[in-house]
Amino acid sequence: MAQHNFEGDVGNLNEHQIQFINKVIEEQGLSVKKVVFQPVGKAGDNFVANVKRINIEGENGSLKMVVKIASQNEFVRQSTNTGISFNNENFMYTEVLPKLVSLQKAAGVPEEEHLRYAKCFGALSEAPNEVVMLEDLNESEFIMLDKFKSLSDECVRSILKNFATLHSLSYVLKTKEPETYNQFTTKLINLWDILARNPVLTQQFANGTIMLLSVLDNDEHKNIVRSKIEKIFELMLQLSENALTDESSVIQQGDAWTNNMMFKFKGQNLVESIMIDYQGSKNGNPVMDLLFMIFNCTDHETRSKHYYDWLDYYHSELDRSLSYFDLSADSVYPRRKLDADIKKYKELLFAISIMLTNIFTRNTEEAAEMMETLNNTSFDEAIEVLANTEIPKDTAARAKKRITGIIESFIELGLI
Numbered sequence: 001m002a003q004h005n006f007e008g009d010v011g012n013l014n015e016h017q018i019q020f021i022n023k024v025i026e027e028q029g030l031s032v033k034k035v036v037f038q039p040v041g042k043a044g045d046n047f048v049a050n051v052k053r054i055n056i057e058g059e060n061g062s063l064k065m066v067v068k069i070a071s072q073n074e075f076v077r078q079s080t081n082t083g084i085s086f087n088n089e090n091f092m093y094t095e096v097l098p099k100l101v102s103l104q105k106a107a108g109v110p111e112e113e114h115l116r117y118a119k120c121f122g123a124l125s126e127a128p129n130e131v132v133m134l135e136d137l138n139e140s141e142f143i144m145l146d147k148f149k150s151l152s153d154e155c156v157r158s159i160l161k162n163f164a165t166l167h168s169l170s171y172v173l174k175t176k177e178p179e180t181y182n183q184f185t186t187k188l189i190n191l192w193d194i195l196a197r198n199p200v201l202t203q204q205f206a207n208g209t210i211m212l213l214s215v216l217d218n219d220e221h222k223n224i225v226r227s228k229i230e231k232i233f234e235l236m237l238q239l240s241e242n243a244l245t246d247e248s249s250v251i252q253q254g255d256a257w258t259n260n261m262m263f264k265f266k267g268q269n270l271v272e273s274i275m276i277d278y279q280g281s282k283n284g285n286p287v288m289d290l291l292f293m294i295f296n297c298t299d300h301e302t303r304s305k306h307y308y309d310w311l312d313y314y315h316s317e318l319d320r321s322l323s324y325f326d327l328s329a330d331s332v333y334p335r336r337k338l339d340a341d342i343k344k345y346k347e348l349l350f351a352i353s354i355m356l357t358n359i360f361t362r363n364t365e366e367a368a369e370m371m372e373t374l375n376n377t378s379f380d381e382a383i384e385v386l387a388n389t390e391i392p393k394d395t396a397a398r399a400k401k402r403i404t405g406i407i408e409s410f411i412e413l414g415l416i
Helices: 015-026 074-080 082-106 153-176 178-187 191-196 199-213 219-229 232-243 286-297 300-323 335-360 364-375 379-387 393-412
Strands: 006-008 032-039 049-058 061-070 120-124 131-135 250-252 261-266 269-275 282-284
Touching: 015 032, 015 049, 015 120, 015 131, 061 082, 074 082, 074 199, 082 120, 082 131, 082 153, 082 178, 082 191, 153 178, 153 250, 153 261, 153 269, 153 286, 153 300, 191 199, 191 232, 199 219, 199 335, 219 335, 219 393, 232 282, 232 335, 250 286, 286 300, 286 335, 300 335, 300 393, 335 393
Parallel strands: 006 032
Antiparallel strands: 032 049, 049 061, 061 131, 120 131, 250 282, 261 269
């Protein structure tokens, strides 16, 4: 096998990863002349993985891919469970998602209704050299939106349709091939469950939450946050165990926030959306996907206008997707069960959304500085540095607005 001419940003690739990437490129049959690596986004945009875009030029054509490369930094791997994250994602792309689409093809579901995901050219799960090589969706005119801005009603509905399709196919697989479904869900590891059992990481999150309280000036809001955060990990483990025997459980995307979605527009009109990260995928309750996206990707004003319509829309799309398989939402996940599950999971989603503010409101420069700290200190030192780093004014303002909006929405919607 010929070694291709790799150019550009290849500095942090090890020899094992280079050989794997070279093998996958060779399999494309392009008679490659040159492969150019470029970083995706800015420094600090990607925490769990180093993401690169590669431009492959060959005698038989050209091709672009996005390559996700696992961090080899000790702190990052421990704090994000990098090995498990990549195993989840690789398994979703190579086994689960293709199987779900095969169900749609067998049932004659129109192609435009198929679950859309980036094509996977190759995946390596060998720690600490994990790699996943994917279709470059920019080539199909998909773009990522500003993580600091609320998704529009149109964008939320598009993601809800994706959820409805993904969740419905879980129910179909569970009905038609229960052994396959059980095999899949056994291999997908719940990252939140692992976090909740790790005292070092739970303390890290607790320290971050204490920092977040400093941006609030409303004592009532501070008390609400404290009271909900105190029991988050106990509740997380309890609900995780309940999900194992809950007939309503599905294969979740698991981490639906703005940076893990891409959208395709024609002019000002949204054509399609796609989810691009499956590292947090697991077997769990459908409302975890719904509420996670709603409360982490929209602001209070948008939720106030559309929240109940969004739930109605999701359930109607779930029913429509199931109808191709002679199933119905009323039979597998009736609306009354969805409403009951929201009440069951609301406190957990509130606490998770508050905790993630410490990550989702950071700007690129802060994230880059954080990565620099992680790359030059030990695990324990990194935790101490992060816990005692002052929040910049612009981040504090974003965090305050976001936390206040989450609290106001939960109160207005009767969830607190």
